Amino acid sequence: MKIWDKKTNINLDKEIENFTSYKDSKIDLLLAPHDVLGTIAHVIMLNSIGLINVKDFKSIIKELRNIYINEILTNNFIINEGIEDIHSQIEFLLTNRLGDIGKKIHSGRSRNDQILVDLNLFVRTEIKEIVLLTNSFFDLLLKLSEQYKNILMPGYTHHQIAMPSSFGLWFAAYAESLIDDLLLIRTAYRIVNKNPLGSAAGYGTSLPLNRKMTTNLLGFEDLNYNVVYAQMMRGKMERIVAEAISALARTLSKMSQDICLYLSQNFNFISFPDHFTTGSSIMPHKKNPDVFEIIRAKCNLITSIPNEISLISSNLCSGYHRDFQIIKERFIPMFEEIKQCLSMFNYMLNHIIVKDDILQEDKYQYLFSVEVVNDLVLNKGYSFREAYQKVGLDILNGCFKPLPFTRVSYSHEGSIGNLCNAKIKNLMYTITQKFDFQKLNEVVKRLIYSKIYFNGTYKNPIFVV
Secondary structure, eight states, X not given: XXXXXXXXXXXXXXXXXXXXXXXXXXXXXXXXXXXXXXXXHHHHHHHHTTSSOHHHHHHHHHHHHHIIIIIITTTOOOOOTTOOSHHHXXXXXXHHHHGGGGGGGGTTXXXXXXXXXXXXXXXXXXXXXXXXXXXXXXXXHHHHHHHTTTOEEEEEETTEEEEEEEHHHHHHHHHHHHHHHHHHHHHHHHHHSEEOTTOTTTTOOSSOOOHHHHHHHTTOSEEOOSHHXXXXXXXXXXXXXXXXXXXXXXXXXXXXXXXXXXXXXXXXXXXXXXXXXXXXXXXXXXXXXXXXXXXXXXXXXXXXXXXXXXXXXXXXXXXXXXXXXXXXXXXXXHHHHHHHHHHHHHHHHTTOXXXXXXXXXXXXXXXXXXXXXXXXXXXXXXXXXXXXXXXXXXXXXXXXXXXXXXXXXXXXXXXXXXXXXXXXXXXXXXXXXXXXXXXXXXXXXXXXXXXXXXXXXXXXXXEEO
16 A cells, blocks of 8 residues: 555556665554554544544544554554555554545645654654663662772773772763763753644645644644754754764763773773673683673664764755655664663673772882872972972882872862762753653553543543543
């Protein structure tokens, strides 16, 4: 079934059909629940402006809810062979089961604004899941930071031993990084949280649509007002969201790289239970960090997606182009990849084993050279430059003696002795509260599980659970 079929008895060439659509139906299965929600909101609006009568309206809503609850939620929903996309499948099912009244759902819509609505609803839901997983991972990092805040480790610059650090600092650093990542995701979420429905093919329609009604029904913060711009968001929205997700991916990739180094025999700062690592087919001593290498690779691939989207869409003029379909093939799977990485990171770090005597080795004594310099400045009257030169000469001449390290000397905000984890936690709480995900739950409850009533004019639907 092609909803653009003009009944001219001209069938699209099979080679052309396979080349242009063969992946689309598989990816569109992920959009199925969102397409139903968007269609229900559209049908409610069409009823309110008199384009669908009450009898047909009730039949359509009942069947759409049946598809959502009994087919999509139970994983029994499919896109039949020969049907192009999710929009066509929903209309096919309604027409097949209800007759010609199923054909009424497309009034005032194009597949162009349908896919925009589906993508926005899909991304909102995926961002919600990502934020919840990120928040759980954040809590674990701060817990580990507090648990291991007194255990020192070497800090590095240029891959050279630099100054003393701690596991408290290391874990909390990545926790705070997640806050900035969610700031970017929050911005992307606000851009996504606008309603393009009613823009049709990008130029509106002469039908008297009530776009604010569908905006409210679908829980959008606002609508994309200009219908041309609504269509211009295709490609732009995906790139902005991918940029935000790639920031999170970079954080996970960087921490994965740290862990791969720290697990190696040359560092030996941390370990995991044997059954969390893999071995070698030839070297019996190996404990390989495969999980973190795979996370690193997956996250690095995610960081390439914004550039791919930009390359596909940057030279396209306004209006719809089939190029956007290729974006969908790269964009939609990204969410499952980042969620898997977050879940696995959380799982692994719940079993991390931290070594507590790292700095006992002689090679780390120069970590404390700055402590000696600072002691000369604070207690011996040296200028910093004089103290620096004296300690440098002592190291060169082999007579350097490190001072005992005390955490209390690091008292400023965010240092070893003053991690400020409570403030970091409060920052995360402030960010996550701004997402207001409760509205997403209300959309499903309203459109799928509530009884719908109208006042006497049919213009203001009332939902009762």
